Amino acid sequence: MSETVSTEQYLNMDLLRFTTAGSVDDGKSTLIGRLLYDSKSIFEDQMNAVEEASRNMGDHTVNLALLTDGLKAEREQGITIDVAYRYFATPKRKFIIADTPGHIQYTRNMVTGASTANLAIILVDARHGVVEQTCRHAFIASLLQIKHLVLCVNKMDLVDYSEEAYNKIKEKFDDFSSKLEIQDIHYIPISALKGDNVVEKSENTPWYNGSTLLYTLENVHIASDYNFVDCRLPVQRVIRPQSDKFHDFRGYAGRVEGGIFKPGDDVLALPSGFTTKIKSIETYDQKLDEAFPPMSVCMTLEDEIDISRGDMIVKPNNQPEIGQDIDMMVCWLNDKKLIPGKKYAFKHTTKEGRCVVKEILYKVNINTLHKIEGETEMGLNEIGRIKIRTTTPLFFDSYKKNRSTGSIILIEEGTNETVGAGMII
Amino acid sequence: MHYNLSHLDQLESEAIFIMREVASQFQKPVLLFSGGKDSIVMVHLARKAFWPAKIPFPLMHIDTGHNFDETIKFRDDLVKETGAELIVASVQESIDKGRVVEEKGPNASRNALQTVTLLDAIEEHQFDAAFGGGRRDEEKARAKERFFSHRDEFGQWDPKNQRPELWNLFNGMKQIGEHFRVFPLSNWTEMDVWQYIAKENIPIPNIYYSHKRKVVERNGMLLAVSPYITIKDTEKVEERIVRCRTVGDMTCTGVVESPAAVIEDIIQEVAAARVTERGGRADDKRSETAMEDRKRQGYF
Numbered sequence: 067m068s069e070t071v072s073t074e075q076y077l078n079m080d081l082l083r084f085t086t087a088g089s090v091d092d093g094k095s096t097l098i099g100r101l102l103y104d105s106k107s108i109f110e111d112q113m114n115a116v117e118e119a120s121r122n123m124g125d126h127t128v129n130l131a132l133l134t135d136g137l138k139a140e141r142e143q144g145i146t147i148d149v150a151y152r153y154f155a156t157p158k159r160k161f162i163i164a165d166t167p168g169h170i171q172y173t174r175n176m177v178t179g180a181s182t183a184n185l186a187i188i189l190v191d192a193r194h195g196v197v198e199q200t201c202r203h204a205f206i207a208s209l210l211q212i213k214h215l216v217l218c219v220n221k222m223d224l225v226d227y228s229e230e231a232y233n234k235i236k237e238k239f240d241d242f243s244s245k246l247e248i249q250d251i252h253y254i255p256i257s258a259l260k261g262d263n264v265v266e267k268s269e270n271t272p273w274y275n276g277s278t279l280l281y282t283l284e285n286v287h288i289a290s291d292y293n294f295v296d297c298r299l300p301v302q303r304v305i306r307p308q309s310d311k312f313h314d315f316r317g318y319a320g321r322v323e324g325g326i327f328k329p330g331d332d333v334l335a336l337p338s339g340f341t342t343k344i345k346s347i348e349t350y351d352q353k354l355d356e357a358f359p360p361m362s363v364c365m366t367l368e369d370e371i372d373i374s375r376g377d378m379i380v381k382p383n384n385q386p387e388i389g390q391d392i393d394m395m396v397c398w399l400n401d402k403k404l405i406p407g408k409k410y411a412f413k414h415t416t417k418e419g420r421c422v423v424k425e426i427l428y429k430v431n432i433n434t435l436h437k438i439e440g441e442t443e444m445g446l447n448e449i450g451r452i453k454i455r456t457t458t459p460l461f462f463d464s465y466k467k468n469r470s471t472g473s474i475i476l477i478e479e480g481t482n483e484t485v486g487a488g489m490i491i
Numbered sequence: 492m493h494y495n496l497s498h499l500d501q502l503e504s505e506a507i508f509i510m511r512e513v514a515s516q517f518q519k520p521v522l523l524f525s526g527g528k529d530s531i532v533m534v535h536l537a538r539k540a541f542w543p544a545k546i547p548f549p550l551m552h553i554d555t556g557h558n559f560d561e562t563i564k565f566r567d568d569l570v571k572e573t574g575a576e577l578i579v580a581s582v583q584e585s586i587d588k589g590r591v592v593e594e595k596g597p598n599a600s601r602n603a604l605q606t607v608t609l610l611d612a613i614e615e616h617q618f619d620a621a622f623g624g625g626r627r628d629e630e631k632a633r634a635k636e637r638f639f640s641h642r643d644e645f646g647q648w649d650p651k652n653q654r655p656e657l658w659n660l661f662n663g664m665k666q667i668g669e670h671f672r673v674f675p676l677s678n679w680t681e682m683d684v685w686q687y688i689a690k691e692n693i694p695i696p697n698i699y700y701s702h703k704r705k706v707v708e709r710n711g712m713l714l715a716v717s718p719y720i721t722i723k724d725t726e727k728v729e730e731r732i733v734r735c736r737t738v739g740d741m742t743c744t745g746v747v748e749s750p751a752a753v754i755e756d757i758i759q760e761v762a763a764a765r766v767t768e769r770g771g772r773a774d775d776k777r778s779e780t781a782m783e784d785r786k787r788q789g790y791f
Contacts, residue, residue, distance in 0.1 A: 073758065076686050081498035111766045148653065150634045151627045153680050160498040162678055174655060181657040289495045302511045307544040315543055321508045321659075326494065350539040358494045362507040362540070375515055399655050413660045416515075473658045482664035484654045 297325030
C-alpha cells in the first residue's frame, strides 16, 4: 500500500478473489510471499515471527510458507492442511487469495477455494513442464467455472530464461486447455524467487511482451463475471418490524443473485406463481433505483402475497427451471462414500431440504478427463455426474448460467458434515 | 462499468448476508460485543441487515472488569440508541463462583479466563450461534477460520476437521448442545474496518483517538496504568500522548504513541504501520500458537 491512502480512492477499489494452485515445490508459497511482501502486506512482527519459527525448525532460509501455514499441526508436519485466506491491496484493487494446499485432500481444498474465485493462478515448474497435477488443477478451475486462468511458468531462472522452454509448456497447455471451458487464459514466465515478471517486468525475458503477474491481476476484466441478465432474488428472511412507525412494512430480504431489479418492475414469486410489482428497494441508508449482484437488499412489493424463506423473486418472462430431479456434477468431500439410494440433507440458495441419490452416471478421471461408467460409489476427492431427487422443487439455473442458483451442497444427516459440492447441469 | 460494487460494498453485502443467514438458520443467536471497533462495526452491520426492524438478537459483553471507562459508557449509549438487549457476563462472577482462578504476578491477565465465562454464558442462555468480530488477517490461526465455525458440546474448535465452505452456502446444522461461532468480518482487513468507519461515519470510543495517558513500558509495549496492573519497582510511569489501536482488557492491550486525532489520521497511521494491530496484544505473545490454543478451548 502506498504511503498516503486517499479514502476516495480506497472506496473505489474493486475486489478480485483468486485461488492459487500448483503441485508440491512449484513455489506457490514463495509467490504468495512475494506478492504480500512487495505490496507491503507483511508486517514486521509477522516477518519476525516467521524468521524465528524458521530458525526453530532448523531452516537456513526464511520459510515464507509459514506465513500461511498457521496451524500447529501444519507447522509441525511442514504441510498445509487447510485453505488459508490472505489479503493484499494495491491502489487499484483489493485481493483475496484462497491459498489451497497441494498435498492431501487436494481436490476438496481446491474446489472450496475455487468456488468463490474469479481467477485461478496455476503454477508449473519450468523444468518439469505440464504435469498430471497441472491438468487436474485446470480441470477443476474449468469445472468450477472460473472465468480467468493465469498459467505461471515459474523458476524461469533455472532454465536460463529460455524462450523455447516457455513456449513448449505454453503449447502443451494450450493443447490440453482446448478441451476445457476457460474463456480467458494468460501465460506468464516468472521467477517467484528472483521476482522476474511478478511485480516488475524482467530484463531476463526480453522475448516476452506480455504483462507482469501483478499487472494482470490488477487489470483483468471482472465486472461482467456476474449474471446481470436473469433476475433472481432468493428470499433469506421476511422483515416485519411491527413497530408504530413501520406498522405495515413487509420486506423481503436477500442478496440479488442475478439480473437487475428496479422499482415498478413486474415480478413473480416462486413457488406460488403470483405476480406483482416491486414497490421499493430499501436499504438502511436510502431507497435504491436499482439492485444488482451481489447487493444485499430488502424489497417491498405492491401486493401482499405469501412469500417466505426459500422462495424466489424473479421476472414473469424469465423464470428459472423448477424441478425435483436434478442432474449435476458433484465433487465428493468426505471419507464416507456416496452411494446411490442414500439420503442427504441439501442447501441450495436459501432453501434447505432432503434428497436421495438416484444414480451415478459416471465418474471423471481428472487426470485424463475420461469418463468411467458403471461405478457404484464415489469416494473422497472424486468427481462425477449424479442424479438426485429432492423432497421439494428447487428453483435453479445451470451452474454455467449462474454460479449461485446453480450450486448445491449435500450434507450427511448423521454428522451434519458438508460432504458433496454440486454443480447443476 | 456502472454495475460494479466497490470492494467495501461487497464486503458489507457479504456481512449482511451472513447475519441474515444466522438470524434465519439458528434459534438463538447472540452478538459478542467487546466495545472494540470490530464489534461496533458488527452492530452497525446488524442494524443495516434487519432495518427497519430492530436487531433480532441480544449483544453480550464478556466483562473482565478491567475496562477502559470510556468503553463501558460507549457500550451503554449504543445499547440505548439501538434498543438492543444487552447481556453482561462477568469474569469476576466466574472467579467468585470458583469456576476459574485468577492469575498471579505482574503479568496477570483475565484474558484467558474469559473463555470459561463465555462458554458458561452460552450454555446458560442456550445460545446456538455467537457472532464474533474476528478477521482472518488478524492472526495466523484466524486465517483458517470459517465464516460458520462449528463448536462441539464443550465449545471446542477442531481446526483440522472443519467443514468445507463452498460458494455462499453456509451449513449451520448441528447436534443439540453444540453451537457455532460466526465471523461476518472474516474477509475484512484492519484497513477495511477503518475505511468503513470513516465512510459510514460510525462513532467509536474516544480512546481510539490521541489522548494523554499514564503508561508504563513492558516487553516493548506501552500499557495503560490502571488499578488492574501491578507496576514493578523497576518500571517507570510516564505520561504520553497515545491512542489504542485495539481495545480489550486493560491488562493486555497495548497503547501506541500517536498524534492521530481524527479518523483520517488513523487511516494514514494504519497505512504506514509496520506492525500488525495484534502486535500490541500481550495475550498473543505468550507462545507462537497462543491464539490457536485459546481458540481450541473456546476463545473468541
